Amino acid sequence: MSLDFTPDPAGAGFDIDRLRRIDEHLRTRYLDPGKIAACQVLVARRGRVAHRSTLGTMDLSTEESLADQAIWRWYSMTKPVTGVALLSLVERGMVKLLDPVDRFLPEWRDAKVGVPRSDGGSEDGEGWDLVEPERPMRVRDALMHMTGIGPGPAGARLNLAAMADGGPRRSLPPGTTLADLSAMLAKEPLRFHPGRHWSYTWSTDICARLVEVVSGQSFGAYLSATVFEPLGMADTGFFVQPEAADRITTLYGRGADKQLRVIDDRANSGLLKPPALESGGGGLVGTIDDYARFCQMLLAGGAGNGHRILGRPTVELMRTNHLPGGAELRDVVLPGSYGEVGFGGNGFGLTVAVGLGPAATAGAGPAGDYMWGGAASTIFWIDPTEDLFAVFMTQLMPSGTYDFRGQLRALVYGAIAD
Numbered sequence: 001m002s003l004d005f006t007p008d009p010a011g012a013g014f015d016i017d018r019l020r021r022i023d024e025h026l027r028t029r030y031l032d033p034g035k036i037a038a039c040q041v042l043v044a045r046r047g048r049v050a051h052r053s054t055l056g057t058m059d060l061s062t063e064e065s066l067a068d069q070a071i072w073r074w075y076s077m078t079k080p081v082t083g084v085a086l087l088s089l090v091e092r093g094m095v096k097l098l099d100p101v102d103r104f105l106p107e108w109r110d111a112k113v114g115v116p117r118s119d120g121g122s123e124d125g126e127g128w129d130l131v132e133p134e135r136p137m138r139v140r141d142a143l144m145h146m147t148g149i150g151p152g153p154a155g156a157r158l159n160l161a162a163m164a165d166g167g168p169r170r171s172l173p174p175g176t177t178l179a180d181l182s183a184m185l186a187k188e189p190l191r192f193h194p195g196r197h198w199s200y201t202w203s204t205d206i207c208a209r210l211v212e213v214v215s216g217q218s219f220g221a222y223l224s225a226t227v228f229e230p231l232g233m234a235d236t237g238f239f240v241q242p243e244a245a246d247r248i249t250t251l252y253g254r255g256a257d258k259q260l261r262v263i264d265d266r267a268n269s270g271l272l273k274p275p276a277l278e279s280g281g282g283g284l285v286g287t288i289d290d291y292a293r294f295c296q297m298l299l300a301g302g303a304g305n306g307h308r309i310l311g312r313p314t315v316e317l318m319r320t321n322h323l324p325g326g327a328e329l330r331d332v333v334l335p336g337s338y339g340e341v342g343f344g345g346n347g348f349g350l351t352v353a354v355g356l357g358p359a360a361t362a363g364a365g366p367a368g369d370y371m372w373g374g375a376a377s378t379i380f381w382i383d384p385t386e387d388l389f390a391v392f393m394t395q396l397m398p399s400g401t402y403d404f405r406g407q408l409r410a411l412v413y414g415a416i417a418d
Contacts, residue, residue, distance in 0.1 A: 001047050001296065001300040001303065001304065002047075002296070002304060002305050002306065003044060003047060003048075003049065003292060003293060003296040003304070004047060004048045004049065005049050005052070005289065005292075006048075006049065007049050007050065007051065007052060008048045008049070008050065009050045009051060011046070011048050012044070012045040012046055012048045012049075012050035013045055013046065013050075013416060013417055013418040014043075014045070014050045014051070014415045014416060014417055015415050015416075015417040018411075018414060018415035018417075019043070019050065019051045019415045021411055021414075021415070022041055022043075022051060022053065022408065022411045022412070022415075023041075023053045023055060025407065025411060026039055026041070026053075026055055027055060030402070031055055031056050034060065034260070035254075035260075035396075035402070036056065036252075036377075036394050036395075036396050037056050037057055037058070037059060037060045037249070037250060037252065037394075037395070038054075038055060038056030038057055038058065038066040038070070038249060038394065038395070039055050039056060039392065039393060039394040040052075040053065040054050040055070040066070040070065040072075040288045040391075040392070040393045040394075041053050041055075041390070041391070041392050041393075041408070042288050042289070042292050042390065042391045043388070043389075043390045043412055044292060044295075044296065044388065044389055044390075045386065045387055045388040045416075046387050047296070047300075047387075049292075051415075052288075054066050054067075054068050054070070058070070058249055058250065058266060059249075059250040059265075059266055059267075060250070060252070060260070066249070067246070067247045069235065069247055069287050069289065070247055070248075070249050070287065070288075070393075071235060071240055071244060071247045071248050071249065071271075071285055071286060071287060072249055072285065072286065072287070072288065072376070072378060072393040072394075072395060073249075073251060073264075073271070073285050073374070073376050073378075073395060074282075074284045074285060074286060074291065074374050074378060075282040075374030075375040075376055075378065075399075076281065076282050076340055076372060076373060076374045076375060077284075077291065077372060077373065077374040077378050077379075077380060078204075078279065078280065078281060078282050078283055078284040078374075079204045079280070079281060079282070079351045079352075079372060080294075080298075080351045080352050080372055081223065081227060081284060081294065082204050082207050082208050082211070082280035082281070082351060083143055083204075083207065083318060083350050083351030083352070084227060084294075084298075084309060084310060084318075085207075085208075085211050085219075085222060085223055085226060085227060085280075086139070086143065086207045086210060086211050087310055087314050087317075087318060087350065088226055088309065088310060089210075089211065089214050089215060090139075090314070091310065091311060091314055094214050094215075095139060095210065095214050096139065097138065097139050097140040097143070098138055098139070098140060099138065099139050100136035100137065100138055100139075101136070101137045101138065101139060101141075101142060101147075101206065101210070102136060102137070104210055104213045104214060105182055105186075105206070105209060105210065105213065107182060107183045107186040108137060108182075108186050111133060111137060111186060111190055112130040112131060112132065112133070112189050112190065113130070113131050113132070113133050113134075113148060113189060113190045113191075113192065113193055114128035114129070114130060114189030114190065114191065115128060115129045115130075115131050116128055116129075117129055128189060130189055133148070133190065133193050133194055134193040134194075134195075134196075135193070135194060135195065136194065137190075137194040138194065138195070139207075139210065140322065140350070141194045141195055141203070142203045142204070142206045142207045142210065143203075143204075143207060143350040143351055144198070144203070144322055144323075144348055144349075144350065144351075145198050145199055145200050145201070145203045145204075145348070146194060146195050146196070146197065146198055146199075146203075146332075147190070147194055147203045147206065148190030148191050148192045148193060148194050148196075148197075148199070149185055149188075149190065149191070149199075149201050149202050149203055149206070150188060150189075150190070150191040150199075150201060151201055151202075152184065152185055152188060152201070152202060153184055153185075153187065153188055155172065155173050155184060156172050156173075156176070156181055156184045156185065156202075158201055158202065172277060174276070175276045176276055176277050177276050177277060178205060178208055178209040178212060178219060178277060178278065178279075178280070179209065179212070181202070181205055181209070181277065182205075182206060182209045185202055185206070191334065192334060195324075196332075197332055197333065197334040198323070198329055198332045198333045198334065198337065198348060199333070199334040199337045200337050200338050200339050200340075202281065203281075204280045204281040204351060205279055205280050205281045207280050207351075208278065208279065208280025208281070209280075211280070218278065219278040219280060220237065220238055220278045224237075226309070227294070227309060228290075230304075230305060230307035230309060231290075231293045231294060231297055231304050231305050231307065231309065232293060232305045233286060233290040233293055233294065234290070235247075235286050235287045235289075235290050236284060236285070236286030236287075236290045236291075237284065237285065237286070238274065238275055238278050238279075238283045238284060238285070239271055239272065239273060239274045239275060239285070240269070240271045240272055240285060242272065245269070245272055248266045248269045248271055248272075248285075249266060249395050250262060250264065250265055250266040250395065251263045251264040251376060251395045251397065252395060252396050252397070253396075253397045253398075254396060254397070254398070254401050260396075263397060271285055282374070282375065288391055288393045291380065291391050291393075292389070292391055293305065295380055295382055295389040295391060296389065297309055297310075298315055298318075298319075298382055298389075299382050299384065299387065299388075299389050301315055302314060302315045317349075317350065318349050318350045318351070318352065318370075319349050319352060319354060319368070319370040319382075319384070320349050320354065321347030321348065321349060321354045321356070322347075322348065322349055322350065323347050323348050326347065327347065328343065328344060328345065328346060328347060328356065328360070329342075329343040329344075329346050329347065329348055329353070330343035330344050339353075340353075340372055340373035340374065340375075340379075340399060341353045341371055341372065341373060341405065344360070345357075345360035345363075346360075349370060351372070352370040352371060352372050353370065353371050353372060354368070354369075354370050355367060355368065355369040355370065355371070355381075363406060363409055363410070365381070365383055365386075365409055365413060366383065366385040366386065367385075368383075368384060368385060369381050369382060369383040369384070369385070370382055371405070373399055373405065374399060375397055375398065375399050376394065376395045376396060376397050376399065377392075377394050377395070377396045377397070377398075377399045377401065377402065377404060378391075378392060378393050378394065378399075379391070379392045379404055379405045379408070380392070381405070381409070386413075386416070388412075390408060390409075390412050392404055392405075392408055
């Protein structure tokens with residue numbers, strides 16, 4: 001099923017006056033006080049767009065209205081796209097979820113687990129005993145952030161702490177590719193035995209490297225041929241073409257002093273040249289409409305725009321809670337780990353969190369919805385029960401600054417009229 005972008009709130013089963021609360025809330029709480037420069041919201045149900053709004057300016061220093069087809073940094077909302085790419089290869093019989101990663105990436109063949117000594121250890125591996133993993137790291141572990149991979153070596157370290165001050169998320173040597181990154185990470189001890197814990201680090205970039213090796217194509221080329229072109233996601237990629245440069249939004253960070261500072265200025269953005277690293281964990285940029293096309297494909301059981309991307313059973317596999325014993329994330333998360341959604345009330349599927357229901361989350365929405373977000377406060381969720389999805393785009397780091405997801409969920413479900 002293709003998504004009908006013509007707004008039809010009544011046809012989608014919504015109260016139009018209640019839907020207007022979404023824009024009023026965002027204007028009065030965030031845009032007018034200058035907490036964010038701009039945002040877009042898209043809510044769809046039953047294959048129809050019920051609400052789509054474009055609010056704010058391209059940059060706080062100008063009065064240029066936000067472009068209808070503004071280009072946003074998706075960051076970790078890239079991860080479900082990577083998951084779909086790898087699952088499409090599973091469907092072709094080229095890789096299995098229980099295959100060991102080292103079958104395709106031999107650099108992981110000698111991976112060891114770092115166990116702190118009784119006198120204490122350190123994150124760089126010093127003071128640790130290295131032991132054999134209880135079992136090999138599997139493809140499914142990579143799709144679930146359960147590989148045991150840590151933040152990485154000094155040259156490829158995830159810097160989540162710096163995000164709290166609006167700083168960069170990672171630091172990599174110039175020219176680093178997915179192959180280079182996998183080799184660098186494989187030299188570091190694992191932080192835990194694969195499958196034992198959930199920890200949000202580089203696992204999805206290992207998924208992207210698996211796509212390259214299994215398919216024989218670059219990650220970007222495989223995504224274009226398998227996902228973007230079939231779905232009509234014309235503005236999605238790892239960089240922005242020169243003719244679309246004026247549609248890039250400025251990226252802001254909110255520091256400990258609660259002041260906004262520019263991280264990537266749209267007038268001189270780093271998005272205008274192809275990156276060496278086509279990051280499966282956070283490299284994609286695109287429009288809200290393109291991400292809506294991706295969500296509609298998943299909601300429709302793997303088909304969109306006249307093309308089948310995944311089979312329905314594979315989508316159901318993706319959105320099933322795979323945590324051991326049907327656990328919640330908070331039961332298996334490695335202490336101190338970060339996540340784009342709450343750990344309580346959520347399980348985890350294959351690159352997406354899976355909601356365990358309103359009683360578990362103390363929020364709106366039935367069990368079985370699935371979701372994720374990005375470092376610049378972008379969010380989406382898909383609800384098969386209500387045949388609904390919602391996407392929110394803005395550009396504010398870090399993503400935990402405001403509870404956009406919880407507030408929008410209340411507003412959207414409160415507007416359903418049937």
